[in-house]
Amino acid sequence: MSSSGYLRYVALGDSHTEGLGDGDDVRGLRGWADRLAEQVARHSPGLLYANLAVRGRKAGQVRAEQLAPALAMRPDLATVVAGVNDVLRPGCDLDEVAGHVEAMFAALTAQGATVATLMFPDVGRITPLARPIGHRVLALNARIREAADRHGVVVAETAAHAAATDPRLWSADRLHAGPLGHMRIAAAVAQALGLPGSDDKWTLPLPAEGTDISVWRAVGAELRWAGTFLGPWVGRRLRGRSSGDGRQAKRPALLPVAASAGDTSPSV
Template identity: 60%
Template sequence: MKSVSYLRYVAVGDSQTEGLMDGDEASGYRGWADRLAGKLAADAGPDFRYANLAVRGHLAAAIRAGQTEAALALKPDLVTVLAGMNDLIRPGCDADAVAADLDAMLAAFAASGATVVTFTLPDVGAISPLAVRFRPRVMAFNDRVRAMAGRHGTVLVDTWGLPFLTDPRIWNADRLHASPVGHARIAAAVADALDLPGSDGSWADPLPPLPVRITSAPAWRRAGAEVMWAGTFLGPWVWRRIRGRSSGDGRTAKRPELLPFS
């Protein structure tokens, strides 16, 4: 394990990094970045500081424009960057522009001397059958992320194709955001990628088997679940797109300043 202690951690991204579905609006969202910050704080002691600039609903261009300079101004020694999924699941997405925005962020953070962590995106087609048409786009984007990580010396958390990610317990009912279990797994994956004390590869282990009544559900019940999901989550998402609205409209970062973790 590395003996490096990170003292100034800044998280950059969208709703996953903000921590949606690991908590709620009333109590506040925790999320994988907060969980990772807790681990870093325990290792580093009272000098540790943490900021989370992520805002739900933000596309890669908005993350680049609104969070890059703010993050650099905080002079972090560790930056995590998770971006792109909000773009790639939209019809007409310009994947080249998304990749360029992510590449620019990684380049800027790497040039600052910070340790930078980024991520490939999960197999959305394995998570939701209705999203299978986006799979080739995500696969191609992930290839570019791997190349960027190599080019900029970025620490890469590559989860594409890992079987545990298709387990419904990893995801919230909306299938877009991680569940508390999923957020814990992401935090553990980053800790492992950074070779932090006490970390290991167990984050990628399969969860205990699901009950047979779930895995052997008849086709009609699975189809009904898809219809319910589409009406509950997909429909409102599409309606926001039609109106040009975002879940992040009017929102700001939850932790815009480097503060002690608590």
């Protein structure tokens, strides 16, 4: 399938693909997958797009809940991004996680779809308190990259550039990209797919800004983040709850996509 001739795009994944950090649950979420669909639609006016992603889902849940519906839609383009919710939990089996992701790669490519995925940045460089799991993220990246190679899956190397961990690309919770981050992820996947008009500008660092932050201010910021975001997350884990409990996909069926004439997101 030509990169300018996709007819059906289906996105599978968790909160990142759902679009958390780019909009909200009142006004609606956009996110990198929606932005990518708009880019594809510029050259494929009849594009139909479904987004099956649901926040909080682990890789096994994405496979169990989203793969069969995705295959039934017979996409010629699919994105699969899962595993972050697994590595955040203690006792994570990286081989099992990668196995679920590879099973989705295998099923979708066997049906003839072009499949794309992306690499996760080192969360320890975004949130110091997350440094103990940084090595897990990088190890999962390696496994997913190997699986992608085996199945001809397109990989957007979004973690390979310093800009990926610039705080200005991330939302206040430091777990999800902000609007600018989602815009760059979409641009990275578009370039990896070879979409017309795509380029490598997404890799460029953001303009320099003042970095004179005192130790006490930095510590205070970490404590505020822990109380506002980490505490509630740990509380849900202890209660066996997930942020996605009771939630459904925001776009469970293939629907037409209006091509974006240009991105109006805030830039830095």
